[in-house]
Amino acid sequence: MEPRQPADEARVLVIYTGGTIGMLVSSRGYIPEPYFLTDTLRSQKRFHDPLQDSLFSNAASVEGYREWSTSGKSSPISPDKVTAAGTSLLVRSSRPVGRTSTLSPSIFSQIENLLEQPECMKIADGIYETRLPSLVTPRSVVPGLGHTKCIRYAILEWSPLLDSSNMEMHDWIRIAGEIELNYSLFDAFVVLHGTDTMSYTSSALSFLLEDLGKTVILTGAQIPLSQLRNDAVDNLLGALSIAGNYIIPECSLYFNHTLYRGNRVSKASSYDLNAFHSPNFPPLVNVGIDIVVNWNDVLRQTSLRRFKAYKDMSPHVANLRLFPGMTGTTARAFLAPPTRGIVLETFGAGNASQRPDFLVALKEACDCGVVIVAISQCAKGSVSGDYETGRTLIQAGVVPGGDMTPECALTKLSYLLAKPELTPTQVRSLISLPLRGELTPPVSSLPAAPSSDDVDLQGLLSQFVRLSSARKADIPQIVIGEEAQDAAAPWSRTAAERASTEAALLPFLVHLAVARDDIEGLEFCLASGTGSFTASGISEGAGEVIVPGGIVNCLDAGSGRSPLHVAVLNGNTRCVEKLLESGALVHLRDALGHTALYYAARQGHAGIVDILVSAGANLGGMENEAGYVGLAVQNAVRAGNEAVVEIWRRAGTNVMG
Numbered sequence: 001m002e003p004r005q006p007a008d009e010a011r012v013l014v015i016y017t018g019g020t021i022g023m024l025v026s027s028r029g030y031i032p033e034p035y036f037l038t039d040t041l042r043s044q045k046r047f048h049d050p051l052q053d054s055l056f057s058n059a060a061s062v063e064g065y066r067e068w069s070t071s072g073k074s075s076p077i078s079p080d081k082v083t084a085a086g087t088s089l090l091v092r093s094s095r096p097v098g099r100t101s102t103l104s105p106s107i108f109s110q111i112e113n114l115l116e117q118p119e120c121m122k123i124a125d126g127i128y129e130t131r132l133p134s135l136v137t138p139r140s141v142v143p144g145l146g147h148t149k150c151i152r153y154a155i156l157e158w159s160p161l162l163d164s165s166n167m168e169m170h171d172w173i174r175i176a177g178e179i180e181l182n183y184s185l186f187d188a189f190v191v192l193h194g195t196d197t198m199s200y201t202s203s204a205l206s207f208l209l210e211d212l213g214k215t216v217i218l219t220g221a222q223i224p225l226s227q228l229r230n231d232a233v234d235n236l237l238g239a240l241s242i243a244g245n246y247i248i249p250e251c252s253l254y255f256n257h258t259l260y261r262g263n264r265v266s267k268a269s270s271y272d273l274n275a276f277h278s279p280n281f282p283p284l285v286n287v288g289i290d291i292v293v294n295w296n297d298v299l300r301q302t303s304l305r306r307f308k309a310y311k312d313m314s315p316h317v318a319n320l321r322l323f324p325g326m327t328g329t330t331a332r333a334f335l336a337p338p339t340r341g342i343v344l345e346t347f348g349a350g351n352a353s354q355r356p357d358f359l360v361a362l363k364e365a366c367d368c369g370v371v372i373v374a375i376s377q378c379a380k381g382s383v384s385g386d387y388e389t390g391r392t393l394i395q396a397g398v399v400p401g402g403d404m405t406p407e408c409a410l411t412k413l414s415y416l417l418a419k420p421e422l423t424p425t426q427v428r429s430l431i432s433l434p435l436r437g438e439l440t441p442p443v444s445s446l447p448a449a450p451s452s453d454d455v456d457l458q459g460l461l462s463q464f465v466r467l468s469s470a471r472k473a474d475i476p477q478i479v480i481g482e483e484a485q486d487a488a489a490p491w492s493r494t495a496a497e498r499a500s501t502e503a504a505l506l507p508f509l510v511h512l513a514v515a516r517d518d519i520e521g522l523e524f525c526l527a528s529g530t531g532s533f534t535a536s537g538i539s540e541g542a543g544e545v546i547v548p549g550g551i552v553n554c555l556d557a558g559s560g561r562s563p564l565h566v567a568v569l570n571g572n573t574r575c576v577e578k579l580l581e582s583g584a585l586v587h588l589r590d591a592l593g594h595t596a597l598y599y600a601a602r603q604g605h606a607g608i609v610d611i612l613v614s615a616g617a618n619l620g621g622m623e624n625e626a627g628y629v630g631l632a633v634q635n636a637v638r639a640g641n642e643a644v645v646e647i648w649r650r651a652g653t654n655v656m657g
Helices: 036-043 062-069 079-085 169-181 198-208 232-245 328-335 356-367 388-396 406-417 424-431 457-468 482-487 495-515 519-529 563-569 573-581 596-603 606-614 621-625 628-638 642-650
Strands: 009-018 023-026 029-032 088-093 120-124 127-133 148-162 188-192 215-219 251-255 258-261 285-287 291-293 317-321 341-346 371-376
Touching (some): 009 088, 009 169, 029 148, 036 148, 088 148, 088 169, 127 148, 169 198, 198 215, 198 251, 198 406, 215 232, 232 251, 232 285, 317 328, 317 406, 328 356, 341 406, 356 388, 371 406, 406 424, 495 519, 495 563, 519 573, 563 573, 563 596, 573 606, 596 606, 596 628, 596 642, 606 642, 621 628, 628 642
Parallel strands (some): 009 148, 009 188, 188 215, 215 251, 317 341, 341 371
Antiparallel strands (some): 023 029, 120 127, 285 291
16 A cells, blocks of 8 residues: 655664664563564554554644544554555565564564565575565654654564674674665664664764765664663654654764764763763754754765765774873784774873883884874863873874764774775875764864854845846845935844844745756855854744755745755756755655656756766655656657656666566
């Protein structure tokens, strides 16, 4: 059964690797139980409401609840209806999927409404394809966005399930590979993982997932879902809600109502529900009464390259934590072959012992090609060159690692050393640069922030009149200043009032500019959007999120289209290129559920199709399954229009299918 309205449904793949979240108590302590998690979620209507008739789907208003509670639908529904209301989702994996006789059955495995074991087919070496039964959340109002949406998700469960302490580098690569295999089939990804090494995995994935354009969230639990009192429900439901409703093109970690950048976190507590902290970078999302996305801190993809998963990491790396009195002999034991990289956890702001034998050991290793990265043992702070005891490390060849966490520094070093084209010198250079927002650049290397007076209201209103005028000639000059005050009553305004005015005008202006292919107007809007105009649309501290993703991704209230949609529909190639360079999200869908790539192909804009595809765009599973793409291709084939067929092929459609 296909979705009724694809635009109202997000598709998320949950990759379940193991961890506390799905464990049960045994005589040996907590152990993972195969299929327990999937069966449990299917039985809970907050996670699975295929007929949209649960309390959660009908409690948006008093009237709706009263109508539902007296309709008779509040009584339990039969298992056959639950099964019939479900739909399976195509999922690809690097290993066979499905229940096997070698695994002990879950305590829920005898429930009538469980679907049969899916058929798994090998379609290539190391690639398997199956259709997994999906779960669907109740339809709910999206905080800050206003529309209702349900999230349909499938759970790709590993066999065997792993305690996170058993995670290794090849497991990180496996997760990255499975995200790549399913990248065009799902809108977002959630990885369920144990907490002990989750920060290592989230850091590693942030580097392995190159040119990521979709949301990837890791989460887990301190208390398993099998326990009455747990944090598993909040963590999983929160991760699903963010993944299904917001495009945050990063690898992130969600825990205890907070979404962090994945390569900025460390596990801080083994017993608190607030288990993770990010001391040197603010959260990306704070979940309270409202879901507040800090869009100014979200990475924007401007590389114009397609997503791919890098599938190699060097195992010849290690962490070396300094201690008072460490000798050169101890250091040499760590630095001996086959070691290629060391994360040196130094004292304070990057200081170390000045023992000659110790410093000589470091210099000899650096001269032999070993890459040594210095980070601080302090949870908060950065490595600097303010002290002589830190500068001697740099003189020995040690590279400052800024404010990277130990987990991030280790996985970044492993990732870079696995690239055969990079020399040790190039690796040292890249270590100190933020590749995925993993470290804070030195203040001297940051571009100067535009002053709040760089783009004033006078220029904004002048652009408004120019762009909205039917004729480009005779544009009146608007002046707000002393001259205007002489002729009329003075207009005094606060910074918040000015920001509110800008927030109201800029989304309209940017859509108008791209519709007219007005590069000058578009550049003005983008410059204004990075100045005093914040991504939240109002000056700092004012609250409500108005423009998620920044002005470059602002949505038209009626159509749900982004500036990229508008530029594509009008065939304005220059604006498409400028928007992509400025961080436009190629995977955004409008109110009809369509991406910019779909419109480019439908309108026959071959050049724009090529640009979008090279920037990572793809035709999603919903567009294919709803039949829009197939119908367009069939019509072109019947009409003998080879040019149109070729455009759809270039957009990624299998025209022979």
